[in-house]
Amino acid sequence: MIINRGPNNAFYALNSRCSHQSCIVEALDSSTNLINCFCHGSIFAIDGRRIAGPASSALSKYALTFDGSNLLEIKIPGLGYTITASSVQSADQAIPRIRLDFRSLRNVDYEVLFRESLDKEATVIPFSLTPADTADQTVFSAPTSASVSLFVDRTSPSGFYSIAVRLTEA
Numbered sequence: 195m196i197i198n199r200g201p202n203n204a205f206y207a208l209n210s211r212c213s214h215q216s217c218i219v220e221a222l223d224s225s226t227n228l229i230n231c232f233c234h235g236s237i238f239a240i241d242g243r244r245i246a247g248p249a250s251s252a253l254s255k256y257a258l259t260f261d262g263s264n265l266l267e268i269k270i271p272g273l274g275y276t277i278t279a280s281s282v283q284s285a286d287q288a289i290p291r292i293r294l295d296f297r298s299l300r301n302v303d304y305e306v307l308f309r310e311s312l313d314k315e316a317t318v319i320p321f322s323l324t325p326a327d328t329a330d331q332t333v334f335s336a337p338t339s340a341s342v343s344l345f346v347d348r349t350s351p352s353g354f355y356s357i358a359v360r361l362t363e364a
């Protein structure tokens with residue numbers, strides 16, 4: 195995926211697979227404001243529109259919303275996860291824990307978010323990779339796609355957990 199930011203906080207989340215023959219296109223060239231596919235020379239605009247062939251169509255886009263300050267939400271069809279909100283009991287742990295299971299994608303950074311209620315802001319919370327370790331990690335990433343279990347301390351009697359993809363600005 196490529197996420198481009200245009201003037202006035204116009205964001206574009208684009209499938210990085212070229213619409214010609216599925217090569218991975220380059221990141222936006224900041225000097226030309228264009229996206230190149232060097233496989234066969236297709237060129238796309240910042241919003242994925244086709245500028246030049248042989249691709250005959252635009253890069254496909256993902257629906258997104260931006261809250262105007264710091265939250266960008268991108269909907270990726272088929273990228274789902276389930277959270278197994280099972281309590282983990284361990285003699286070593288004074289605080290009850292919750293295990294979150296999901297399927298991670300290769301080289302994607304994930305964070306665990308928690309909000310006490312839907313009208314509260316979500317915050318990043320620490321996790322561990324085993325039921326017994328101290329929850330002191332904040333970013334999960336793996337070199338291959340995998341089924342992952344993360345363990346968080348249950349510090350509130352109720353609330354909502356989510357797994358978020360962490361994005362960094364290039």
Ligand code: FES
Pocket residue numbers: 212213214215216217231232233234235236247248249
């Ligand atoms: S795959 Fe991109 S131009 Fe052919």
